[in-house]
Amino acid sequence: MFLYSLAAAMGLNGPGTTLLSLLLSALFIKWFLKPKQVQKGRLPPGPSALPILGNLFQVNRRAPNKSLIKLGEQYGPVFTIWFGSSPAVVLCGQEAVTEALIERGHDFSGRYLLPVFRKLTNYYGIVFSNGERWKQLRKFTLSTFRNFGMGKKSIEERILEEAQFLVTAIQNKKDTPLSPNFLLRCASSNIICSIVFGDRFDHEDKRFLTLIELFAENLQILSGPWIQLYNNFPTIVDFLPGPHKKLFQNAKDLMNFIKQVIQSHKESLQKDFPRDFIDCFLIKMEEEEHEHDSEFILMNLFQEKADHLAGHSSVACSIQPLLTITIKKIHREIDEVVGSCRRPTVEDRANMPYTDAVIHEVQRYIDLAPMSLPHTVTRDVEFSGYLIPKGTYVVPLLSSVLKGTSQWETPEEFNPNHFLDENGHFKKSESFVAFSAGKRICPGESLARMELFLFLTTLLQSFVFKPVIDHKEIDISAVISGFTAVPNDYEFYFISR
Numbered sequence: 230m231f232l233y234s235l236a237a238a239m240g241l242n243g244p245g246t247t248l249l250s251l252l253l254s255a256l257f258i259k260w261f262l263k264p265k266q267v268q269k270g271r272l273p274p275g276p277s278a279l280p281i282l283g284n285l286f287q288v289n290r291r292a293p294n295k296s297l298i299k300l301g302e303q304y305g306p307v308f309t310i311w312f313g314s315s316p317a318v319v320l321c322g323q324e325a326v327t328e329a330l331i332e333r334g335h336d337f338s339g340r341y342l343l344p345v346f347r348k349l350t351n352y353y354g355i356v357f358s359n360g361e362r363w364k365q366l367r368k369f370t371l372s373t374f375r376n377f378g379m380g381k382k383s384i385e386e387r388i389l390e391e392a393q394f395l396v397t398a399i400q401n402k403k404d405t406p407l408s409p410n411f412l413l414r415c416a417s418s419n420i421i422c423s424i425v426f427g428d429r430f431d432h433e434d435k436r437f438l439t440l441i442e443l444f445a446e447n448l449q450i451l452s453g454p455w456i457q458l459y460n461n462f463p464t465i466v467d468f469l470p471g472p473h474k475k476l477f478q479n480a481k482d483l484m485n486f487i488k489q490v491i492q493s494h495k496e497s498l499q500k501d502f503p504r505d506f507i508d509c510f511l512i513k514m515e516e517e518e519h520e521h522d523s524e525f526i527l528m529n530l531f532q533e534k535a536d537h538l539a540g541h542s543s544v545a546c547s548i549q550p551l552l553t554i555t556i557k558k559i560h561r562e563i564d565e566v567v568g569s570c571r572r573p574t575v576e577d578r579a580n581m582p583y584t585d586a587v588i589h590e591v592q593r594y595i596d597l598a599p600m601s602l603p604h605t606v607t608r609d610v611e612f613s614g615y616l617i618p619k620g621t622y623v624v625p626l627l628s629s630v631l632k633g634t635s636q637w638e639t640p641e642e643f644n645p646n647h648f649l650d651e652n653g654h655f656k657k658s659e660s661f662v663a664f665s666a667g668k669r670i671c672p673g674e675s676l677a678r679m680e681l682f683l684f685l686t687t688l689l690q691s692f693v694f695k696p697v698i699d700h701k702e703i704d705i706s707a708v709i710s711g712f713t714a715v716p717n718d719y720e721f722y723f724i725s726r
């Protein structure tokens with residue numbers, strides 16, 4: 230309209246006006262709405278992008294990792310793709326991912342902060358922070374988790390106790406078929422709760438159910454297909470219809486809940502005997518009370534709790550497909566190594582190579598975080614002959630390593646032999662990057678691996694699972710939604726052994 234008036238003001242009428250306004254529109258689109266030019270830097274090549282939309286139409290929403298792998302075949306292991314008007318450098322294949330995340334770990338350790346993350350976390354906590362805040366919180370979290378692992382009530386004991394609650398909850402359902410997804414989410418959330426809050430919650434506890442619900446919903450936000458558009462229109466969230474607004478409201482409710490828990494910890498804090506993660510954090514807060522730039526402040530404590538809880542669904546999502554695959558051989562291993570009279574221990578894992586291989590293969594196959602979480606470069610970086618400017622979105626395409634054709638015998642098939650040598654011993658693989666790699670590698674990895682092993686063996690020690698539908702109809706591949714892959718949900722009969 231403005232351009233039409235401009236043409237009219239220039240004294241052009243009728244078809245002349247229309248023609249000129251079309252011409253001006255084209256120029257407007259070309260010069261103002263085209264993808265932002267990166268001021269300095271020589272970005273790697275990639276497919277040409279549309280104004281505003283970038284390469285939206287070249288990336289399949291349901292399988293973005295597959296589209297990116299295909300583009301990698303065309304443009305090479307390091308290429309540029311435009312998410313709206315922002316460029317992202319994609320690292321495709323083991324060599325590029327390893328070189329960036331491990332060999333050039335520091336340069337690539339930044340978290341790319343989408344505006345939506347600010348809406349959710351205000352950039353507090355570990356996952357969506359950078360610089361000194363991220364460094365200090367990550368170090369503190371890793372050492373506190375390690376100390377609790379060796380403490381009075383070890384993490385292993387907490388997992389075994391929770392596994393027993395899981396078995397009882399399933400037994401209580403008698404012979405009704407059941408999708409174990411919800412119970413598995415409760416179980417892995419409770420492990421985090423017992424480390425962080427000092428106690429587990431009953432599965433029926435209303436506060437606990439709200440907590441789980443809120444995280445499932447927050448995950449939906451991060452996984453929403455429209456998340457990329459936030460980059461162009463950060464305020465879009467304010468115009469979203471009701472349910473999405475509610476999710477952000479829920480995030481606030483969650484913070485209020487954690488606030489109450491922290492307050493009650495403060496009132497009963499015994500400095501010589503920290504009971505849980507919150508106690509450790511509060512002690513550190515007091516120690517650094519007078520340091521004006523301390524990162525041990527309440528907002529970081531709130532968000533850290535939320536960060537840890539976010540791991541709960543990753544574990545549940547990984548166990549679910551484990552229940553759907555053939556497990557006779559695992560039953561045999563459990564019977565030989567653990568028997569039926571005692572509980573399994575983490576030490577048993579070394580003598581159960583097949584079970585360990587199956588757990589790894591499920592994680593490789595379902596490819597839970599195909600594009601990892603968004604990374605960025607912490608300074609202007611020369612990489613593979615290109616110059617990536619500080620702050621550019623970097624996508625470590627974990628999928629391209631977990632499903633790489635040169636690393637795995639049958640990359641697109643579920644095959645536990647990928648992790649077994651010719652003598653049936655467990656075989657590690659450098660291409661197993663389900664937890665990512667380098668400085669941002671998932672800090673919950675060893676906890677998650679312990680949970681996967683102990684939950685699975687405890688369940689299989691007690692039950693035989695029989696899917697309600699025919700085995701042949703079961704598909705253990707997962708559907709990608711945003712940053713995460715979500716496995717299909719099936720119902721089972723749990724038959725006591």
Ligand code: HEM
Pocket residue numbers: 340355356357367536537538539540541543544547597598601602603663664665666668669670671672673674676677
């Ligand atoms: C099967 C289970 C899990 C998988 C596959 C998984 C995978 C991942 C991946 C791929 C990342 C992104 C790393 C990167 O930016 O390159 C990540 C980050 C993270 N994970 Fe996990 N995770 C799992 C469970 C957990 C658990 C149980 C916790 C809680 C203790 C947890 C806490 C975190 C945190 C705090 C980060 C952010 C680290 C940072 O930014 O420095 N994860 N995880």
